[in-house]
Amino acid sequence: MGKLGGGLMSHPIIVSYYTRNTAYEGHAAELRRSIDKLGLDCRIEPREAKSSWVENCAQKAQFIREMRERESRPILWIDADAVLRRPLHELVDSDADFATVRRRGWEISSGQVYFGTGSKAEALIDTWCKYCRDYPYIWDQVSLGYAWWDTSLRLNLNTLWLDERILLILNRKSFKRFFQIAFNQAAIIHKQESRRSKKNHRKILPEYRNDMLPEWWKEAARKNAPFPVGQERLDELGLG
Secondary structure (H helix, E strand, O other): OOOOOOOOOOOOEEEEEEEOOOHHHHHHHHHHHHHHHOOOOEEEEEEOOOOOHHHHHHHHHHHHHHHHHHOOOOEEEEOOOEEEOOOOHHHOOOOOOEEEEEEOOOEEEEEEEEEOOOHHHHHHHHHHHHHHHHOOOEOHHHHHHHHHHHHHHHOOOOEEEEOHHHEEEOOOOHHHHHHHHHHOOOOEEEOOOHHHHHHHOOOOOOOEOHHHOOHHHHHHHHOOOOOOOOHHHOHHHOOO
16 A cells, blocks of 8 residues: 555555656656655656657556556556646545546546556556557557547446646746746646657657547547447548
């Protein structure tokens, strides 16, 4: 069980990885300090860098599966380029199979993702891993959305959509970043290292992003109403 005081002994263990010899190594150290300050348990480990930013991100699903096999409690993934300012009380004693922030009503955030301990959470992770393996050019948050869609169709997946206000994504401009941090009460601050790191990696073509998702997918996601997708629509999802 976790080390958290105040009686909240069932906070999920926090897991993350960073790529060696990159800016993420320093960010990961800061993330660990923020977690230690709160008295929470974490597993933050290094991984070798791949040849592209998308491939590095695609390692996330497999890493989460490995951590889940090693741990017997719920897992909360937090990106290495983030800091945690308070425990996520929303997830203490949660019976959800899966929880994350969904921005704009449809855009699933993979920067902080919770997975429970049951077989449904395991099925979701396995499906996500398969998408990342078979379609490495698709952004990991998009493939996570696909995995949620598919698993929700097959199983009665218990999904918890977290309040978007728990998450703060920092502005690129340092002046605005200062005021964001000073006056925002978000639990998790994402520094968005990817905006800089992507420039140093080979780009895989085609690269499928959030903004490329078709409107019919977004609308169904907003309504929590996934439906079987026919072969004719796979190209629209970058799966053709």
